[in-house]
Amino acid sequence: MILEIKDLHASVEGQKILKGINLNVKKGEVHAIMGPNGSGKSTLSNVIAGRDVFEIDQGQILFQGKDVSDYSVEERACEGIFLSFQYPVEIPGVKNTVFLRAALNAQRKYRGESELDTAEFLRLIKEKASELQLKPELLQRSINDGFSGGEKKRNEILQMSLFNPTLAILDETDSGLDIDALKTVAEGVNRLRSSERAMIVITHYQRLLDYIKPDVVHVLSDGKIVKTGDRSLALELEKRGYGWITDGTEGKIQLPSM
Amino acid sequence: MSKSTSNKDIRDITSKEYGYGFVTDIESDKLDPGLNEDVVRMISQKKNEPEFMLAWRLKAYRHWLNCKEPTWANVSYPPIDYQNIVYYSAPKSQKDKPKSLDEVDPEILKTYEKLGIPLHERAILAGVAVDAVFDSVSVATTFKETLAKHGIIFCSFSEAVHNHPELIQKYLGSVVPYTDNYFATLNSAVFSDGSFVYIPKGVRCPMELSTYFRINELNTGQFERTLVIADEGSYVSYLEGCTAPMRDENQLHAAVVELVALKDAQIKYSTVQNWYPGDKDGKGGIYNFVTKRGKCAGNRSKISWTQVETGSSITWKYPSCILQGDDSVGEFYSVAVTNNHQQADTGTKMIHIGKNTKSTIISKGISAGQSQNTYRGLVKINPKAQNARNYSQCDSLLMTDQCGAHTFPKMEVKNNSAQIEHEATTAKIGEDQMFYCKQRGISEEDAVNMIVSGFCDEVFRELPMEFAVEAKKLLEVSLEGAVG
Numbered sequence: 001m002i003l004e005i006k007d008l009h010a011s012v013e014g015q016k017i018l019k020g021i022n023l024n025v026k027k028g029e030v031h032a033i034m035g036p037n038g039s040g041k042s043t044l045s046n047v048i049a050g051r052d053v054f055e056i057d058q059g060q061i062l063f064q065g066k067d068v069s070d071y072s073v074e075e076r077a078c079e080g081i082f083l084s085f086q087y088p089v090e091i092p093g094v095k096n097t098v099f100l101r102a103a104l105n106a107q108r109k110y111r112g113e114s115e116l117d118t119a120e121f122l123r124l125i126k127e128k129a130s131e132l133q134l135k136p137e138l139l140q141r142s143i144n145d146g147f148s149g150g151e152k153k154r155n156e157i158l159q160m161s162l163f164n165p166t167l168a169i170l171d172e173t174d175s176g177l178d179i180d181a182l183k184t185v186a187e188g189v190n191r192l193r194s195s196e197r198a199m200i201v202i203t204h205y206q207r208l209l210d211y212i213k214p215d216v217v218h219v220l221s222d223g224k225i226v227k228t229g230d231r232s233l234a235l236e237l238e239k240r241g242y243g244w245i246t247d248g249t250e251g252k253i254q255l256p257s258m
Numbered sequence: 259m260s261k262s263t264s265n266k267d268i269r270d271i272t273s274k275e276y277g278y279g280f281v282t283d284i285e286s287d288k289l290d291p292g293l294n295e296d297v298v299r300m301i302s303q304k305k306n307e308p309e310f311m312l313a314w315r316l317k318a319y320r321h322w323l324n325c326k327e328p329t330w331a332n333v334s335y336p337p338i339d340y341q342n343i344v345y346y347s348a349p350k351s352q353k354d355k356p357k358s359l360d361e362v363d364p365e366i367l368k369t370y371e372k373l374g375i376p377l378h379e380r381a382i383l384a385g386v387a388v389d390a391v392f393d394s395v396s397v398a399t400t401f402k403e404t405l406a407k408h409g410i411i412f413c414s415f416s417e418a419v420h421n422h423p424e425l426i427q428k429y430l431g432s433v434v435p436y437t438d439n440y441f442a443t444l445n446s447a448v449f450s451d452g453s454f455v456y457i458p459k460g461v462r463c464p465m466e467l468s469t470y471f472r473i474n475e476l477n478t479g480q481f482e483r484t485l486v487i488a489d490e491g492s493y494v495s496y497l498e499g500c501t502a503p504m505r506d507e508n509q510l511h512a513a514v515v516e517l518v519a520l521k522d523a524q525i526k527y528s529t530v531q532n533w534y535p536g537d538k539d540g541k542g543g544i545y546n547f548v549t550k551r552g553k554c555a556g557n558r559s560k561i562s563w564t565q566v567e568t569g570s571s572i573t574w575k576y577p578s579c580i581l582q583g584d585d586s587v588g589e590f591y592s593v594a595v596t597n598n599h600q601q602a603d604t605g606t607k608m609i610h611i612g613k614n615t616k617s618t619i620i621s622k623g624i625s626a627g628q629s630q631n632t633y634r635g636l637v638k639i640n641p642k643a644q645n646a647r648n649y650s651q652c653d654s655l656l657m658t659d660q661c662g663a664h665t666f667p668k669m670e671v672k673n674n675s676a677q678i679e680h681e682a683t684t685a686k687i688g689e690d691q692m693f694y695c696k697q698r699g700i701s702e703e704d705a706v707n708m709i710v711s712g713f714c715d716e717v718f719r720e721l722p723m724e725f726a727v728e729a730k731k732l733l734e735v736s737l738e739g740a741v742g
Contacts, residue, residue: 051693073696082697089694093712102708103698110699142712159698 001065002027002167002198003048008059010047016057017043019223025167028195032209032234033202035220036242041202042086044220045171048200049083050076064166078110082165084156086172091143096155099143100125104162128161132188150181157188168192169200174208186211206238219245288347293340295319298447301346305416305450308423318436318446325440331603332632332664333572335545343510345448345481404464411456412467415483418454425456429487433516433553433580441512441574442549445481449514452482457492457523466722468497484515488523490556495526497725509534511570513548521556521583526564528721529577530729533569535600535736538627543571543600550577554586554612562589563606564720566729568736571600576634578607581615581643588617591717593729595736596629596661605635605666610643610676619650622714625661626737632664639669639676646676654684655713657706657737707734 003025010018017040025031035041047054048061050073061069068076091099105115116124129139132154144152153173160168170189174182189212193199201212209217209231217234219227219242227233227245237245289297298319302312327338405412411422419426436446453469469484488494498515511533517525527550536543546569552561563577579588590606608617617637625631637648654663665682687709695705711718711730718726 049693049697053689072702073693074699074701077697077699085694085697089688089690091691091694091709091712093715094708099695099698099700099708102704103695103700106701106704107699163698 001025002063003200004060004062005048006060006062008044008047008061009057010043010054011057012043012054017054017223018047021059021220021223021225023218023225025198025200027198028193029216030193030199030201030212030214032212032214032217033200033220033225034204034206034217034234034237034242037204039220040223041204041220042171043223045083045169045200045202048076048167048169049073049081074106075110077163078107080166082160082163082168084153084160084168084170084173086175088144088147088152088156090145090147092145094143096141096143097122097125097139100139100159100162103159107163125158125162128158131161131191132158133184134158149176150178150184153177153181153185154188157185157192161188161192165197167198167200169202170212171202172204173201174203174205182208183211206234209234221245288344291342291344293343293345293448297345301448301450304346305419307416307419310423310427311419314430314436315447318443319448321437322440322443322447325443327440331574332630332634332666333574333601333603335572335601338510338545340444346450408461408464409458410461410463411454413454415449415452415454415485418485422454422456425487426454426485429485429516429518431516433518433551434514434549439549441547442514445483445512445514445549449481449483452513453484453486455484455486455494455496457488457494459489460491461489462492463494466495466497468499480509480511480513482513484513485518486516486525486527487518488520488525488559490520491522492520493524493526495722496528497722498527498529499532499725499728509543510545511547513550515548515550515577517552517561519552519554519556519559519561519586522558523556524560524562525552526562527552527577528725529563529565529567530721530725530732531565531567531569531573532732534571535569535598536571538598544569545572545574546570547572547574550575551580551607552578552588553580554583554588554615556586557583557612558585559583560587560589562591562720564589564591564717565593565604566714566717566721566732567592567594567602567604568732570602573600573602573604575604576606578609579617580609580611581617581646582611583615584612585614585616586612587615589720590617590619590621591720592621593624593714593717593733594622594631594633595624595733596626596631597736598627598629600627600629601632602630603632603634605633607636608638608648610637610639610646610648613642613644614646615643616647617649619648619652620716621650621652622717623652623654623663624657624710624713624733624737625654625663626657628658628660630662630664632666634666634668636668636670637678639671639673639678641672643673644675646673648676648678650678650680652680652682653713654682655710656684656686703734706737710737 001024005021005023008018008021033041043054050071056069060067063079063081101121108115125139129136134154138151144155147155173185177185201214214231217229217231218225289300298315302315434442436443455467457463486496517527519525533544533546554561561579565577567573577590581588588608594602594604596602606619619635621633623631623633633652639646650667652665656663663684667680669678691709692705695708710733718729721729
């Protein structure tokens with residue numbers, strides 16, 4: 001088991017967001033977490049990553065059997081938890097390559113591996129970037145500074161490929177992408193699917209799941225997982241909206257607004 | 259940057275102690291505290307100065323008696339007792355100046371070693387010539403001979419007074435007159451030593467020239483004076499670094515730097531200032547009240563100031579350019595960091611006099627702890643300065659809720675053809691940026707350092723390579739445990 005979440009309750013600034021999440025993710029699996037806006041999807045990803053502004057009120061997060069609830073953000077990252085951001089931040093003046101090398105070496109150091117020198121690193125990152133069709137000059141620019149929406153998301157997937165995490169959480173990776181960018185990003189993600197890795201794909205729309213096909217689909221509503229199924233659940237959600245699950249009103253159709 | 263950081267833990271990381279706070283135990287030859295005309299005469303006498311120097315000092319001293327200490331800066335400190343300051347202190351073994359490094363007191367050499375100054379082979383490797391000022395007397399000057407081959411003069415100020423009096427008489431006070439301001443006037447009366455540089459016509463100085471200042475003696479005010487003259491068509495890059503031992507008392511440092519760039523000459527002056535900033539509660543530290551000014555005297559000349567100010571309990575400093583020659587260029591790149599109870603009031607003046615003169619101001623202020631960080635700048639376009647241009651950018655980064663950033667940009671434009679641009683931003687270090695870095699495995703401290711040095715990147719790029727590395731390290735030390 002890669003991730004076991006047991007009865008997780010979490011809040012931000014005193015407001016309860018997660019109200020008893022149970023989730024088990026095994027090696028090699030891809031789980032999709034869907035749900036309406038405000039259901040707690042992003043909170044869940046942030047809490048797994050350990051963001052300080054969120055408080056765990058109750059429950060446990062086990063990562064590869066270890067309780068990581070008290071681990072810092074960077075420790076969890078080094079243990080192999082990766083979060084692809086919905087809105088990757090810009091850090092002016094910090095060169096992408098410098099940042100990525102510092103991050104990779106911090107993780108390698110944590111795991112007791114030797115650090116990569118500049119030449120080794122550049123070789124590696126250029127190879128990874130070309131797989132994702134990321135323009136090499138983006139590596140020389142400040143992190144996400146002036147990147148288009150698609151470039152930002154591809155830069156996230158590039159990092160995922162570089163850090164080779166055991167658990168990757170993709171938070172609304174499809175948001176802000178046109179169909180071509182979405183395909184490129186999804187291809188990148190699919191290439192990283194492996195029997196040694198688990199993924200959690202968080203999305204509002206089923207569209208992304210046409211390209212990244214999940215093994216398990218969960219529906220999150222008001223801080224709880226209210227339904228779990230296979231891929232057909234996502235297709236059904238597209239047809240029928242969330243209403244029939246979240247408030248029991250059958251047949252209410254919500255067209256996803258883009 | 260969006261939200262303010264809410265990370266409580268960051269505050270808890272203990273601040274790093276000042277790393278250069280050791281005291282060197284050597285005998286020194288110093289005057290009793292206090293200032294009067296006799297003290298001025300004594301300083302001049304101890305330095306065996308020619309008559310013109312004494313006369314200049316005395317003029318300055320008499321003028322100083324009628325000056326008032328300025329109070330307009332956005333800083334506060336208890337009144338300074340000018341009668342309780344030692345105005346001259348020299349390591350005793352220096353009475354008969356050493357002829358080579360072997361003759362230098364080993365204790366002093368050890369001090370420099372701790373500071374990491376490349377005096378010996380390291381200097382050769384690094385290609386840096388060092389004129390080290392230890393308290394008041396220049397201890398050792400390296401590379402003089404190599405430089406002499408190019409006709410470059412790089413020596414202590416006192417030596418220049420003896421060996422090149424004609425240059426001193428011509429240029430001393432030509433940019434910062436002895437009547438300039440309270441602290442510059444005081445310096446003119448009692449300055450004890452400093453550095454002197456002359457680059458002859460058409461010579462490109464083959465190495466970076468460097469002075470390392472260090473205040474050692476208790477209660478010693480360091481009043482050094484630097485004069486750099488770049489003759490027509492020459493180029494020089496000058497580096498200045500400063501440290502001081504930890505003392506509970508505040509020490510006064512009132513230096514004067516004058517730069518003169520003649521026709522087609524360029525001077526690049528870089529400072530990394532790391533004077534003792536005082537302890538966490540604001541006790542002790544250097545008062546750094548410095549007057550730095552350059553004159554682009556000739557057409558097409560250029561002066562660039564780059565400063566990284568991390569130290570001193572109070573900084574009062576405005577490296578400026580007088581753009582007298584047509585088509586001359588002035589630049590000011592500054593990073594000023596304040597932490598704990600430090601106060602900095604710093605900036606620049608760009609005085610456009612000649613036609614087609616151009617100036618650039620890039621100022622980055624970083625405030626942490628309970629510190630106050632002020633940018634104060636003046637861009638003045640004189641009536642005859644046709645087609646003058648200025649670009650100013652002042653950015654402030656706040657690390658805590660208790661610190662302050664202030665910006666006072668002033669413009670006086672008396673010629674309609676001027677083009678002036680000013681941009682200013684203030685941001686708090688972002689929790690989202692911190693989270694992003696940490697989610698990639700980067701530690702909290704490294705994340706802060708990375709974000710801050712990214713913020714300063716435009717200025718660091720202007721520093722010579724070896725200085726840029728040092729500046730980044732200093733910044734890291736200054737800001738350890740600073741986010742809150």
